Amino acid sequence: MTSGRTPLDHADPAGAPAPAVVVPGWLGFLILTFGCGLLAGLLEVGAVVLHKRFLDSNHLYGVSRHFVWTVPLVDAVLFLALGIVLGAAILAWPVQGRRVAFRVMAAFLVLPALLVVVPQVYGIAWLIVALGVAIRVVPVLERRTERVRRLFVWGLPVVILAVGALASYPFAADHYRCWRGASSMVPAPGSPNVILLVLDTVAADHLGLYGYSRPTSPTLDELASRGARFDAARATWSWTLPSHAGMFTGRWSHELSAGWLEPLDAARPTLAGYLAQQGYATAGFIANTLYCAWDSGLDRGFTTYRDFPLTASGALKAAVLVSRPIEGVQTAARWLDDWLGFPLVTPKARWLGSLLDADRKDAATVNRQFLHWLDHEKPSQRPFFAFLNYYDAHYPYQVPPTGIHRFGVAPRTAREAELTLNWWLIDKKNLAPSEIGFARDLYDDCVAHLDEQVGRLVDALELRNILRNTWLIVVADHGESFGEHEGVFCHGMSLYQTELHVPIVIVPPASSQPGQIVSQTVSLRDLPTSIVEMLGLERGSTFPGTSLVSLIKPVDAKVNRLQSLPQVLSEVVPNNPLDSDRTRLMVKPPPLVSLAEPGWSYIRREDSWSEELFHLENDPGESHDRSQDPAARRVLERMRDATSRLIGERPAPAVAGSGH
Numbered sequence: 001m002t003s004g005r006t007p008l009d010h011a012d013p014a015g016a017p018a019p020a021v022v023v024p025g026w027l028g029f030l031i032l033t034f035g036c037g038l039l040a041g042l043l044e045v046g047a048v049v050l051h052k053r054f055l056d057s058n059h060l061y062g063v064s065r066h067f068v069w070t071v072p073l074v075d076a077v078l079f080l081a082l083g084i085v086l087g088a089a090i091l092a093w094p095v096q097g098r099r100v101a102f103r104v105m106a107a108f109l110v111l112p113a114l115l116v117v118v119p120q121v122y123g124i125a126w127l128i129v130a131l132g133v134a135i136r137v138v139p140v141l142e143r144r145t146e147r148v149r150r151l152f153v154w155g156l157p158v159v160i161l162a163v164g165a166l167a168s169y170p171f172a173a174d175h176y177r178c179w180r181g182a183s184s185m186v187p188a189p190g191s192p193n194v195i196l197l198v199l200d201t202v203a204a205d206h207l208g209l210y211g212y213s214r215p216t217s218p219t220l221d222e223l224a225s226r227g228a229r230f231d232a233a234r235a236t237w238s239w240t241l242p243s244h245a246g247m248f249t250g251r252w253s254h255e256l257s258a259g260w261l262e263p264l265d266a267a268r269p270t271l272a273g274y275l276a277q278q279g280y281a282t283a284g285f286i287a288n289t290l291y292c293a294w295d296s297g298l299d300r301g302f303t304t305y306r307d308f309p310l311t312a313s314g315a316l317k318a319a320v321l322v323s324r325p326i327e328g329v330q331t332a333a334r335w336l337d338d339w340l341g342f343p344l345v346t347p348k349a350r351w352l353g354s355l356l357d358a359d360r361k362d363a364a365t366v367n368r369q370f371l372h373w374l375d376h377e378k379p380s381q382r383p384f385f386a387f388l389n390y391y392d393a394h395y396p397y398q399v400p401p402t403g404i405h406r407f408g409v410a411p412r413t414a415r416e417a418e419l420t421l422n423w424w425l426i427d428k429k430n431l432a433p434s435e436i437g438f439a440r441d442l443y444d445d446c447v448a449h450l451d452e453q454v455g456r457l458v459d460a461l462e463l464r465n466i467l468r469n470t471w472l473i474v475v476a477d478h479g480e481s482f483g484e485h486e487g488v489f490c491h492g493m494s495l496y497q498t499e500l501h502v503p504i505v506i507v508p509p510a511s512s513q514p515g516q517i518v519s520q521t522v523s524l525r526d527l528p529t530s531i532v533e534m535l536g537l538e539r540g541s542t543f544p545g546t547s548l549v550s551l552i553k554p555v556d557a558k559v560n561r562l563q564s565l566p567q568v569l570s571e572v573v574p575n576n577p578l579d580s581d582r583t584r585l586m587v588k589p590p591p592l593v594s595l596a597e598p599g600w601s602y603i604r605r606e607d608s609w610s611e612e613l614f615h616l617e618n619d620p621g622e623s624h625d626r627s628q629d630p631a632a633r634r635v636l637e638r639m640r641d642a643t644s645r646l647i648g649e650r651p652a653p654a655v656a657g658s659g660h
């Protein structure tokens with residue numbers, strides 16, 4: 001059936017004699033469907049780019065930058081599958097089958113772009129609209145079969161070439177970045193390296209290093225014993241993207257564009273960009289692809305940036321013809337369960353969605369990618385700045401198959417699986433204390449597993465004798481809440497210590513100093529200016545903040561004394577607008593701003609000026625609000641005014657609002 005007229009050949013729908021062969025048999029029909037799939041994918045990619053640029057309030061893509069060619073390929077495969085079904089229909093019902101097949105094909109050609117441009121419309125509604133248009137348009141084309149045939153013959157190579165060009169673009173961009181990095185000046189021989197390890201979502205209060213009751217951090221304990229441990233370090237924002245943005249630019253969050261839906265723009269210089277200008281090889285290895293990938297803007301200045309793995313599930317997730325039906329199933333499941341009043345099918349529907357999220361990159365993979373780059377790709381004559389982001393402690397609290405449960409247990413029931421896999425989304429209003437404890441145990445397992453993986457990396461670096469000339473810095477971007485304050489879970493929800501208190505451990509090159517403990521209040525935003533000072537590159541640096549280097553130089557006393565009154569700002573706009581099920585989160589506070597100074601933390605809600613004040617030394621859990629305490633009034637007024645000054649807003653009202 002690959003030559004001559006067959007039931008798959010095109011025929012005039014009105015029953016007129018069929019024109020010259022347009023689609024020669026099965027092979028030609030499948031080539032036609034494949035070409036239509038590629039074209040549908042190209043239209044989808046164009047729609048995605050235009051939508052993100054001009055229509056969508058969310059400017060983060062959330063998929064690999066390779067989507068520009070994987071989407072057309074996925075669509076082509078889906079169209080091939082559709083073509084097989086339609087071809088079978090034509091064989092069974094030659095006249096009606098042809099009539100239906102070409103209209104369905106035409107409808108699916110434009111459906112992905114329609115789904116992308118106006119996602120608010122139900123997919124089934126768009127399909128009906130597309131079919132309606134196809135029913136009107138296809139007969140017109142059928143009357144011009146020869147012209148359509150020529151268009152297809154010439155158009156198919158163009159479409160294939162376009163997909164090929166898009167496929168080569170990400171690789172060419174990588175080569176260009178490396179070439180540009182290789183053309184910069186080479187630093188002096190012996191210049192030290194910097195390795196920045198960011199343990200995403202690791203709360204200082206869950207580390208044995210900071211007195212936690214469980215031994216979750218033997219590696220960090222050991223590193224701190226030959227470096228410096230900062231006891232009062234705070235994140236500038238209580239979730240990933242703005243916190244990393246502050247770490248990379250030295251700026252407070254309100255000075256930056258980064259937000260729930262906005263990447264970091266190019267307005268501020270980044271640490272990686274500055275070090276690349278100084279001739280450093282700069283490389284990032286990212287596990288949190290949600291908020292640290294290429295679309296976050298955090299890749300600016302890196303000559304190498306490894307984020308999304310290039311996998312089949314990632315490619316499927318990026319194609320709207322795959323993701324939208326799964327979302328539809330999940331929505332229907334949620335409606336059904338809301339109607340029933342108990343979760344019957346929602347967990348299964350979420351499991352279906354989790355199949356496309358199977359690209360979670362574990363710490364071992366991040367380590368492997370970094371060490372491979374170090375051994376085989378890094379320019380040999382250049383020092384390097386490497387940024388490793390680990391996602392193992394982030395929800396879902398799943399210990400990798402190679403890991404062990406030290407404090408919790410693997411899920412044994414459907415409810416425990418729900419708590420593990422869907423912790424962020426589940427209804428927190430009626431959680432039993434044992435359920436919160438179950439999740440907390442798993443989180444501690446994940447933290448300990450991550451600590452173990454950091455240890456393996458350190459071992460590998462010592463084998464390579466890298467650390468003798470390297471500053472090793474270990475931090476977290478924010479912490480994690482488990483209901484310590486009413487209704488506050490996860491992160492990005494509050495400015496309490498549970499989400500802001502982060503570890504900072506700095507190990508100098510070939511350190512033989514006994515461990516130091518720095519109790520001074522510091523911020524993650526102090527890292528860029530600290531790192532350029534570590535490398536002796538302060539000249540020309542414009543990074544603001546307080547350098548941490550002076551705090552870790554050998555001092556007479558093992559514990560540094562407070563020398564000034566450093567005040568550290570933190571901000572958050574709670575409520576993740578990307579969370580489609582956010583009504584299940586209990587607390588939806590307005591924008592918050594917080595100030596910390598030695599011994600105290602101050603939190604203000606920006607809509608009502610309601611305030612909280614906590615004495616951290618006596619009340620590290622922040623359970624006793626002192627904002628109404630006359631004895632703390634001076635502290636309150638000082639911190640209130642300093643907060644207003646730092647965020648550049650109007651002065652506080654003469655009489656502040658009441659506490660919470």
Ligand SMILES: [Zn+2]
Nearest residue numbers: 200201240477
């Ligand atoms: Zn994070």
